Amino acid sequence: MLAAQPDNEPEITITHSKTEMIEEYRANGRLYMIKITPKKGFAYFLVDTDGDGSLDSRQNELDEGLLIPRWTLFSW
Numbered sequence: 001m002l003a004a005q006p007d008n009e010p011e012i013t014i015t016h017s018k019t020e021m022i023e024e025y026r027a028n029g030r031l032y033m034i035k036i037t038p039k040k041g042f043a044y045f046l047v048d049t050d051g052d053g054s055l056d057s058r059q060n061e062l063d064e065g066l067l068i069p070r071w072t073l074f075s076w
Contacts, residue, residue: 010025010026010027010032011025011026011027011029012024012025012026013026018039019038019039020036020037020038020039021036021037022034022035022036022037023035023036023037030048030053031048031053031055032047032048032051033045033046033047033048033055034046034047034055042071042072043071043072044071044072045071045072
């Protein structure tokens with residue numbers, strides 16, 4: 001499902017599968033974040049940390065290609 005958004009709002013694409021819901025967030029057509037909500041467990045995020053269009057979270061060159069999920073610890 002894709003909803004039309006004003007210019008300052010992100011475009012969000014939501015897809016469902018048997019095991020999870022995936023929300024893709026885009027700004028100006030560029031994917032910058034994915035939220036994954038499993039049927040069982042907590043949601044986590046994959047984020048484009050350096051703006052190059054790749055969802056990555058490397059700490060150094062030894063972690064090449066490593067995607068680290070980010071969980072929300074507290075929410076109110």
